[in-house]
Amino acid sequence: MSNEFYNLNAQEVSAQYLSKSFEQVHQNWIHLLPATLNKPNARILDVGGGSGRDAKYFAKQLQTIHDSKNISDSSESKGQVFAIEPAKELAKWGEQTTKGLGVKWLQDTLPALENTTKLEISFDLILLSAVWMHIPPSDRARAFRKLTNLLKPGGQLVISLRHGHTDEERKNRNMFDVSADELKRLASEHGLFVKLETELDKDQLGRGHVSWQTVVLGMPDDGTGAFPFIRHVAINDGKSATHKLALMRVLLRIADGHSGAVLRRESSSDGDRVILPAGLVALYWCHQYKDLIDLHGLFQTPAKSPNMGFMKADGWHKLTHRLASDYRIGNLFTGEDAQALFKTLSAALQNIKNMPCKYITFPNTSTPVFEVESKAVKAKDSLFLDLPSLEQWGEFSMPESTWLAFNRYACWIEPVLVSEWVKTMASYKGNKEYSQPAAQYQLFKALEWLEPKRTTIEVRQRVDVLKRENKVECVWSAKEIRQKFDIDHSMPFSRWPNNDLWNLVPSDSKVNSEKRDRLPTEQKLKASKDRIQSWWKNAWLDDNKTEEQRFFAEANIALPGLDSDNTSIDDLFEALVMQRSRLKEMQQLREW
Numbered sequence: 001m002s003n004e005f006y007n008l009n010a011q012e013v014s015a016q017y018l019s020k021s022f023e024q025v026h027q028n029w030i031h032l033l034p035a036t037l038n039k040p041n042a043r044i045l046d047v048g049g050g051s052g053r054d055a056k057y058f059a060k061q062l063q064t065i066h067d068s069k070n071i072s073d074s075s076e077s078k079g080q081v082f083a084i085e086p087a088k089e090l091a092k093w094g095e096q097t098t099k100g101l102g103v104k105w106l107q108d109t110l111p112a113l114e115n116t117t118k119l120e121i122s123f124d125l126i127l128l129s130a131v132w133m134h135i136p137p138s139d140r141a142r143a144f145r146k147l148t149n150l151l152k153p154g155g156q157l158v159i160s161l162r163h164g165h166t167d168e169e170r171k172n173r174n175m176f177d178v179s180a181d182e183l184k185r186l187a188s189e190h191g192l193f194v195k196l197e198t199e200l201d202k203d204q205l206g207r208g209h210v211s212w213q214t215v216v217l218g219m220p221d222d223g224t225g226a227f228p229f230i231r232h233v234a235i236n237d238g239k240s241a242t243h244k245l246a247l248m249r250v251l252l253r254i255a256d257g258h259s260g261a262v263l264r265r266e267s268s269s270d271g272d273r274v275i276l277p278a279g280l281v282a283l284y285w286c287h288q289y290k291d292l293i294d295l296h297g298l299f300q301t302p303a304k305s306p307n308m309g310f311m312k313a314d315g316w317h318k319l320t321h322r323l324a325s326d327y328r329i330g331n332l333f334t335g336e337d338a339q340a341l342f343k344t345l346s347a348a349l350q351n352i353k354n355m356p357c358k359y360i361t362f363p364n365t366s367t368p369v370f371e372v373e374s375k376a377v378k379a380k381d382s383l384f385l386d387l388p389s390l391e392q393w394g395e396f397s398m399p400e401s402t403w404l405a406f407n408r409y410a411c412w413i414e415p416v417l418v419s420e421w422v423k424t425m426a427s428y429k430g431n432k433e434y435s436q437p438a439a440q441y442q443l444f445k446a447l448e449w450l451e452p453k454r455t456t457i458e459v460r461q462r463v464d465v466l467k468r469e470n471k472v473e474c475v476w477s478a479k480e481i482r483q484k485f486d487i488d489h490s491m492p493f494s495r496w497p498n499n500d501l502w503n504l505v506p507s508d509s510k511v512n513s514e515k516r517d518r519l520p521t522e523q524k525l526k527a528s529k530d531r532i533q534s535w536w537k538n539a540w541l542d543d544n545k546t547e548e549q550r551f552f553a554e555a556n557i558a559l560p561g562l563d564s565d566n567t568s569i570d571d572l573f574e575a576l577v578m579q580r581s582r583l584k585e586m587q588q589l590r591e592w
Contacts, residue, residue, distance in 0.1 A: 003109075005173045006050075006087035014051035014093035020204045022057035025129070028198045029158060029214050036125040036156060037061050041585065042079035045123040045150065047110065048131035049083030050090055052097030059101035080581070082123075084108045084116060110135055111143035112265070113150070120259040120407055120560040121582055122152045128159045132183075133175045142267045144186040148219070149272070149404055157192065157217040159183060163200065164210040183215045192217040229369075230405060230413060233360055234420050241301040241308075245421045247356040247370065250284040251398060252414055253449065255406035257498060258329075259560040259579075261387065265400060272400040278374055279390030280557075282349040283327055285310075288449070290324040296446045299430030306430060310351040315343035329557050330500070330550035333383045342379035349374050349393055371397040386553035387564040411495070418447050449497060456487045459504045462539050463487070470538070474508035475531040476515065476524070486512040490532070490576070492519060496583055500554035501540055501547070502572065505532060518592035525580055533569050541569070 006013055023030060036042055042062065046055045058081045066078030083098070085091035086109035095105050108115040110131070126147055135143050151157055161183075165175040180197055187194060196216035203210040233244055254261055254276065263275045289308070292298045299306050311317065318340035326333075333341045353372040360369045375394040383389060406413065422443040426434045434443055463481060466472050472481040475490075488507035491498060494517040507515070520528075540551040552572075556562045559575035560582065566572065584591070 003087040003090075007089040010087065010089035010093055013090060014097075016205065017051040017053055018097070020053075022054055024204055026054075026160075026214075028201065029196055029216050032156065032158075032196065032216055033061075033125075037065055037079070039079075039124055041581075042125070043121065043123045043152075043585075044079070044081045044125045045116070045127070046081065046083040047113075047126060047128045047147075048134075049085045049094050049105070050130075052083065052094030052103070054127060054129055055081050055083040055094065055103045056098045056101060059098060059103050063101070080104070082106060082116070084113075111139040111146060111267075113143075113146045114265065115561075116150065117146065117265060118259075118262065118561045119578060121578065121585070122150055122155070122408070124152050124155045126151060126155070126157050128157075130160055130162055132159050133162045133165070133178050134173070135176070136174075137176060140182070141186065142272065144183075144190060145267075145272050145400075148190045148192065149400055151192075151219045153219055155219045156195065157219070159215050159217070161213045161215065162210060163213065164207075166209065180213060180215050183217070187217045192219055194218075229363070229402065231416070232363075234416050241355070242421055242424055243351075243356040244360055245417055245424065246285060246288060246300075247281075247352060247360070249288060249414065249417045249421070250281055251370075251402070252406040252410050252417065253284055253288075254280060255403050256410035256414075256496070258557045259407070259582075260557045260562050260564070262403075263391070263395065266397070273397045274400050274403040276396045276398070277387060277390040277393070278349055278372055278396045279345055279377075279393035280387070281352060281396045282345040282393060283385065283390060285348045285352060286316075286344055287324050287327040288447075290322070290327060292446055294320050295323075296442075298425055298443070298446060299428045300425070302428050302430075304430070308351070309355070310344070310347040312343060312347050315340050315347050319344060327385075329385050329387075330554045331385050332546075332550075333385070335381055338381050338383040339379045341383055342377060345393060346377055369399060369402070373397070384549065384553070386549075387557050418444065421447060456499070456504065459487045459501070459506075459539075463506050466538060472506055472535075472538075473531055474511055475505040475528050475535055476520070477508055477511045478531060479508045479511070481506050481508065484509050488512045488515065490520065490525075491579060491583060492517040495519070498558060500558055501551045502536060502555045502558075502576070505535055515592045518590045519580060519584055521591045522577060522580060524592065525577060529573055533573060536569055536572075 036044065044058045046058065049055050062079035062081065081101075081103045083094060083103055084106050085094050086107070088107070091105060091107070106115050147157055161178045161180060162175075163178065169175050184194055184197075194215065195218045196214065198214045200211040200213050203212060230248065233248055258280070261276055261280055263277060266273050266275060289300065293300065293306060293308070293311070297306065300308055319337065322337070349372065353374060357368055357370045357372055361367055362369055373394045375392065377392045422440050425431050425443055426440055434440055463472055463485065467481060473479065474481060474485070476488075486507045486509050487504050489498065490503050490505050493499070536551070540547045552567055555572050555575075556564050556566050559572065559579050561578060562571060562575050
């Protein structure tokens, strides 16, 4: 929609909106609001936040409930309010209206909602007040899909519909006709149900030609609908080799651990799709097969030979001295190893394209679910594994609904994939020694994704070096690190396996013992901001370009909402707070 009118008339429009209270404007559905406000850690999105009237009301109500329940004092525990306003001048008024209330304002617009989607979070309530009539009819299906994908199971989507526009308003403010029937049809197509459809109400500002109607839609608690497809591929789909399971686990690992890997989102006839660097998919493919084949000697097909199609003499077989842990973001390959890895990734991507991507199709069709647009890449003597480098191999495309299921429910889906992989491997003649259930624990062990000790040792050594020169503090307690200390995963490894430099921090042993595998509260994390950022700078960012490059390569691909070229530790810390919130929401982790 055009923002020119609202930018040019921001002050007048803001005063007009603020002349009426939230209760006056939203009286016909306000009785449904307590169900959201009373949820623990409620999250609300105001799309088209304008002057900030509605966002202010939400934030104040959440604060009142928080105070009445005597909940611990953190902005997340009392809920979070996000507001979107594409007209920059109007957004300034909105930010002023909500100043000091913790409302997070985003520059974004429908139908793409690109910046909001990049945060990889979902909402209990999404409000579109006086917005839908600005969306061209041709964009509404995509806009609705985006909104649905941002909604939590059990969440509410509230859309107010303006009926009646003058010719001048249609032209200057890009207004289009709307109907409740259109919304109900879109809701039915996307698995939402109608909670409320109001009668037409008079305009609160007294405009005779304008009337309003509100439609409230609910998301069932059974989520996105991607689970039947995932379960079918994992359990029921025919598997002559482990290719399909491998691809599904690779994508799950990327969705769970690398929110920043999404290059963009695109609309298609089958729904919105997520675009990833094809080289990243190939890298993780090699990562998971590496130790299974080279270290454990496990067959991955029923064939007599353990060799798979992507294992070439000038690629894979020249890297047998490498471990799976070497195939990770932030590592640098040089010389013959770099040449071999270039060729290995190219061969792996071709195998992915010709095998699982070709044979995983939408139900009752021959249409592939996953698509690869690969590019030929010339082998070179140096390869640094970061997002820009892995884009060289082209793009990998997948349905956004599948991405969201992997992203939000990885801890429940992965055990199913691993269990089925173990059963599949145990059925091959080459692995006959593992055919009995009693021996299959070794297969589960072989499928473990990461070995945390290597990176922890590296960080511990860095602490020892810094201690000889300067004071090193426990990031949580500010105690000086002396002889006995621990390296803590700020986001607990047992719940979210990440060994990146940014996630590993020095901790007093006693403090770390208290924290264990719990998630730091938002308040505790923010209270430790200066010490965490000081550790990042002293350990990795001061006068060490190689480590700095690795540090940001890891962070920018792992955390939500960061650009691939980000070098700001303030933006990084904000993304860390967001990731903490995501983990809390998705896994209901105990807090520390």
